[in-house]
Amino acid sequence: MKNLAKALAFLGIFVLAGCSSIPEKQYYQLPSVTSSAAGADQAGYRSSTGDNRAPQLWIQRITLSDVLGNSGIVYQTSDVEYSIGSTNLWAGPLEQQLLDAMTTELSQALPDRLVSVQPLEMKPDTLTISVTGFHGRYDGKVIVAGSWIYTHGENVIRHPFNLVLTQSENGYPELVRTLGEGWAQVAKSVAEEIRK
Numbered sequence: 001m002k003n004l005a006k007a008l009a010f011l012g013i014f015v016l017a018g019c020s021s022i023p024e025k026q027y028y029q030l031p032s033v034t035s036s037a038a039g040a041d042q043a044g045y046r047s048s049t050g051d052n053r054a055p056q057l058w059i060q061r062i063t064l065s066d067v068l069g070n071s072g073i074v075y076q077t078s079d080v081e082y083s084i085g086s087t088n089l090w091a092g093p094l095e096q097q098l099l100d101a102m103t104t105e106l107s108q109a110l111p112d113r114l115v116s117v118q119p120l121e122m123k124p125d126t127l128t129i130s131v132t133g134f135h136g137r138y139d140g141k142v143i144v145a146g147s148w149i150y151t152h153g154e155n156v157i158r159h160p161f162n163l164v165l166t167q168s169e170n171g172y173p174e175l176v177r178t179l180g181e182g183w184a185q186v187a188k189s190v191a192e193e194i195r196k
Contacts, residue, residue: 027091028073028176030101033184055152056114056124057106057194062098065132069095073172074135076143082135088172098131098183105187110194126151127190133162134183136175140167144182148190157193161186 067074071093072085090097099117106115106127114120126149133145144163149156163182167174 023087025087025089026172027089028172029091030097031177031180032104033180054112056116056121057110058119058124058126059099059103059117060126060128062095062129062131064095068131068134076135076137078138101183102187105184106191109188109191134179136167142167142175142178142182144179144186150193159193161189
């Protein structure tokens, strides 16, 4: 009986030691890059009822490649291998975070437009974005890649993007900040094309 009690005590200590070595999950949210002026500009637009305003910009959807559709942050470990984080996770669906950030960025960059994720006018301009790369890489680079399609009346513009940014510090917090900066650059390029 004594041996059984010792064995159970040892087993309990072993289980507790094993539990304490399980890494803690970390959750990340894309940072907001724009200033708080975006809300004021957008609110002013919504109250406008003039007929000569620019059409609404409807962000129809953002699609992610299969590897990016998980809750874990993706890291490229070699030229052909990718790892999906099991403890470094997005705080919410990445697709929704990208959509929210793009809406905020474009609202600030295009104050004469109502930028939304719902069609609020009869024939709004539309934007769809496909994201194929949104990850860190083994050489300290951060990849933001894909393409976007902007439709304005009969005109359709397709534009690829492939940003390779340098991560200034090691670690997932800096990776997420750099991804946010890259996404803001994509939004800037979209806004520049729309303003033409």
